Each structure stands twice: as structure tokens, then as C-alpha cells.
Amino acid sequence: MEGLLNQWLWQPEYWLPPGITWKDMRMDEEMEKGSRYPLPRDLLLTLPLALCFIALRYVFERVIALPLSRRLGVRDRVRVRVAFIPKLEALYLKKRKQQPSQSDILGLEKRCSLTRRQIETWFRHRRNQDKPSSTKKFCEASWRFVFYLTAFSAGIASLIDTPWFWDLRECWQGYPKQTVAEAHYWYYILELGFYWSLLLCVSVDVKRKDFKEQIIHHIATIFLIGFSYCANYVRVGTLVMLVHDSSDFLLESAKMFNYSGWRKTCDVLFVMFAVVFLVTRLVVFPSRIVYTTLVDSLDFFKPCFGYYFLNTLLLVLQALHIFWAWLILRMVYKFVFLGKVERDERSDEESEIEEEKEEEECSWEQKKGTLNSKLASLANNCVLNNLTHQRRHMSYRMANTR
Incomplete structure (x- = not known):
């Protein structure tokens, strides 16, 4: 397997500038203590790290x-629990988010002895049962907030004293024979392990309107x-991660x-x-980072496959930045x-119109019930008043007769 990887995947002309081989990237005695050359096998650590x-x-x-969600007052919406009807449940599991067709409803009316209105109401309530609660969304956002804030703080602390943090042309001085400090090594490994964990959990996390874009973003990252x-x-990779982490923790805290x-x-x-995102993703990222990888790097080495592949991935991220900036x-x-912000444009993949209908329906039922009870009470009071009035009138007439 290692021989096949070396023969097909790890060809130096794919990854390194012309004239540079993997032997040139090996450790030597002149390296600073606590530094290393990056090796592909180091990335194997990210998979068990993702599970951690x-x-x-x-x-x-x-x-x-x-517990934090309870202290901050997170309240989950009370949803109507539907009765288990096997035939309706089977169709729901088959169609999930899709509305049942007219033919499906006609068939269910005959087989389940239910009206069309009852079937539509059952499906609406059943879909609402599977929608994520506010507590679940809060827990997910708080986990991402803690990681992004920690990663951003660690990134600033490890990069503030580096020359390429202030002058991006320093990213290419001596490339590719650049050593990697221990702090930057762990910055890379932890970020990659975290994004692996996000990709592995994407099927159980809250799905949002930009679900497909999130998948593309995770894979590209x-x-x-x-x-x-x-x-x-x-060097340029640490700057890319720092730019992304600078606004992500603000978004998660807002959520x-x-x-x-x-x-x-x-x-x-x-x-x-919004301010940090628009400045970092639409100004700093394209004008500084993408520019230095496209233009400045050519002053230090000749373009190769790795040069085009790196810039392609950066441009994919920039396209996603433009999409999210529009939202x-x-x-x-x-x-x-x-x-005010009425709701997140990247909100959960819920049918909010249906929820509004459901709330209107429930409120109407409540109002109708209250109205009926008031009418009944009023009617009873009227009856009692009439009986009392008639009794007093009878007593008055009897007294006069006597």
C-alpha cells in the first residue's frame, strides 16, 4: 500500500515545485529545536482525534x-404528539419532508377511515415532532463557540510574533524548505480533527437551509x-484558519x-x-491571502499542480463566502x-409556514374553546336570570292574589 501511494499519490511533481523532492524535506541537524518538516503520515492522527x-x-x-441552557432560559416549543397509525407512519418514513400526494391521501382516506383534514393535520404534527428543539440547537452552538473561540485565541497567540503574520510575502521565503513550529503543528492537527468530526456528525446535527453548502465547505476545508x-x-494555511475562526465564534454566540x-x-x-465576517471574508481573504497565493508566490517558485490545486480550493471557499455574505x-x-433579526437566514430546515399555521390553528382552537365556554356560561347565566326573574314575578303575583 505504501509503495502504491508513493508511486501514484505522493509523486513530488504533484505537490512540490520543480526540482524539489521529498528527500529535501527530511529532518536535518540544522533545524531549530521544537520544529519539524510536515509529513503526510502526521495527518493519520486526525482521524482518532476526530473521534475524541x-x-x-x-x-x-x-x-x-x-445546564447552561436552562440557566439562560432556553425554552423548547411544546409540540403536539400524534397517535401512532401504522399506515400513516409508514408513508411518513418513506416521504419524510415531502408532502403526501393527492393519490396518497385518497388511498389513506379509504384505508384508515380518516378525513383529508385529519390526515394532513397528522402529517404536519408528525413532521413537527422530528424538528430539533431549541435546547439541542443551543448545545450544538455552544460546542462550536467554545472550539472556535479557543482556536482563534490560540491562533493569535501562536502567530502574533511570526514574520508572515505582518508581511504575507514571508509565507514564501525559503519555500518549501520551511520548518513548522510545534504550536503550528498542533494548530493544524486540531483544526483538521475538528472538521473531520463536523463532517462525521453532519447526519445527526441540525440541518439548515445551507446544508449542501456546509458539506462542500467541510470537504473543501x-x-x-x-x-x-x-x-x-x-504558513499561509495558518492565516486562512485564523481568518475563518475570527468570525465563527461570534456567530455561534449570537445563536x-x-x-x-x-x-x-x-x-x-x-x-x-456581520461586520467581522464581511471585512475578513470579502476584503481580507481575497485581497490579502488569495492574492499572495496567486501572485506573490510566483516570485519564489514556479507553478506546479499543487499551486493550482491550492488556489482552486481557496476560490471555492471564496465562492461560499459570497453566498453566505448574501444571506x-x-x-x-x-x-x-x-x-431586529427576525430569524437566521441559515435557520433550521423547518417549514416555518407550517408552524405558523399550526400555531394559528392551535390558537384558534383555544380561542374557540374559550369562546364556547364563555357562551355556555353566558347562556347558563341567562337561564338562571330568567328563572330567578320568573320566580320573583310568581311570588309577587301570589302575594298580590293573597
Whole structure:
């Protein structure tokens, strides 16, 4: 297997500039203590690390995030529990998010002895049962908030004293024979392990409207981190990760307070996130990082397959940034002209119209029940008043007769 990988995958002309081989990337005696050359086998550590992240997340959400959600006042919406009807359940499991067709409803009316209205109501309530609760969404957001905040703080601390943090042309000085400090090695490994864990948990996490874009983002990020480590684009790679982490923890904190009902705090954090996101993803990232990988790097080495592959992945990320910026600007428009953020444009994949209908239906039923009870009470009072009035009138007439 190692021979096949060396023959087909790890060809130096794929990953390294012309004239450079993997032998040139080996350890030597002149290296600083605590530094290393990146090797592809180092990335094998990220897979068991991803499993450790999943286990740590499980413990964190139940031990820390769940009690915190209760203290912050997170309240789950009470959903109507439907009766178990085997034939309806079988069709629901088959279609899931899709509405039952007209022919399906006609067939169910005959087989289940239910009206069309009852069947549609059952499916609506059944879908609502599977929708994630606010507590679940809060726990997920708090886990990502803790990681992104920790990663951003660690990234700033490890990069603030590096020359390429201030001058991006330093990313290419001496490339590819650049040593990797121990702090940057772990920064890379932990980030890659975390994104592996996000990709592995994507099927059980809350699905959002940009679910497909999130999958593309995770895959592109994993490829970008792994490839940039193998080809020793570590310096520019650390800057890419730092730019992304700078706004992500603000978004997750805004979500946490949104689920908790702290609207003003959520709005303030959202504005901060929007400003940081638009500046870092639409200004800093393309004008500084993408520019240095496309243009500045050519002053230090000749382009190879790795050069084109790296820039392709960066441009894919930039396309996703533009898509999310459009969603954020829609939210900014609502915030400016409506006075608040009504809901996250990347909100959960829920049929909010159906929920509104359900709430209207439930409120109408409640109002109708209250009205009926009031009418019944009024009718009873009227009857009692009439009986009392008639009794008094009879007593008065009897007294006069006597």
C-alpha cells in the first residue's frame, strides 16, 4: 500500500515545485529545536482525534451546555404528539419532508377511515415532532463557540510574533524548505480533527437551509488543510484558519443568545459578526491571502499542480463566502429596516409556514374553546336570570292574589 501511494499519490511533481523532492524535506541537524518538516503520515492522527472530539462533545453538551441552557432560559416549543397509525407512519418514513400526494391521501382516506383534514393535520404534527428543539440547537452552538473561540485565541497567540503574520510575502521565503513550529503543528492537527468530526456528525446535527453548502465547505476545508500541510503551505494555511475562526465564534454566540431569548444581546452580537465576517471574508481573504497565493508566490517558485490545486480550493471557499455574505446582508436589511433579526437566514430546515399555521390553528382552537365556554356560561347565566326573574314575578303575583 505504501509503495502504491508513493508511486501514484505522493509523486513530488504533484505537490512540490520543480526540482524539489521529498528527500529535501527530511529532518536535518540544522533545524531549530521544537520544529519539524510536515509529513503526510502526521495527518493519520486526525482521524482518532476526530473521534475524541465527538466523545468530548457528547460529554460537554450534557454536562455543561444543557445546564447552561436552562440557566439562560432556553425554552423548547411544546409540540403536539400524534397517535401512532401504522399506515400513516409508514408513508411518513418513506416521504419524510415531502408532502403526501393527492393519490396518497385518497388511498389513506379509504384505508384508515380518516378525513383529508385529519390526515394532513397528522402529517404536519408528525413532521413537527422530528424538528430539533431549541435546547439541542443551543448545545450544538455552544460546542462550536467554545472550539472556535479557543482556536482563534490560540491562533493569535501562536502567530502574533511570526514574520508572515505582518508581511504575507514571508509565507514564501525559503519555500518549501520551511520548518513548522510545534504550536503550528498542533494548530493544524486540531483544526483538521475538528472538521473531520463536523463532517462525521453532519447526519445527526441540525440541518439548515445551507446544508449542501456546509458539506462542500467541510470537504473543501479538509482537503485544503490536509493538502496545505503535506505540501508545506503551513504558513499561509495558518492565516486562512485564523481568518475563518475570527468570525465563527461570534456567530455561534449570537445563536446561543437567540435560542435563549436574549434578543438585544443577540442583535448586538449579530451586528459584530456581520461586520467581522464581511471585512475578513470579502476584503481580507481575497485581497490579502488569495492574492499572495496567486501572485506573490510566483516570485519564489514556479507553478506546479499543487499551486493550482491550492488556489482552486481557496476560490471555492471564496465562492461560499459570497453566498453566505448574501444571506447575511439579507439579515442586515431586516435588522436595519425591521429593527431586529427576525430569524437566521441559515435557520433550521423547518417549514416555518407550517408552524405558523399550526400555531394559528392551535390558537384558534383555544380561542374557540374559550369562546364556547364563555357562551355556555353566558347562556347558563341567562337561564338562571330568567328563572330567578320568573320566580320573583310568581311570588309577587301570589302575594298580590293573597
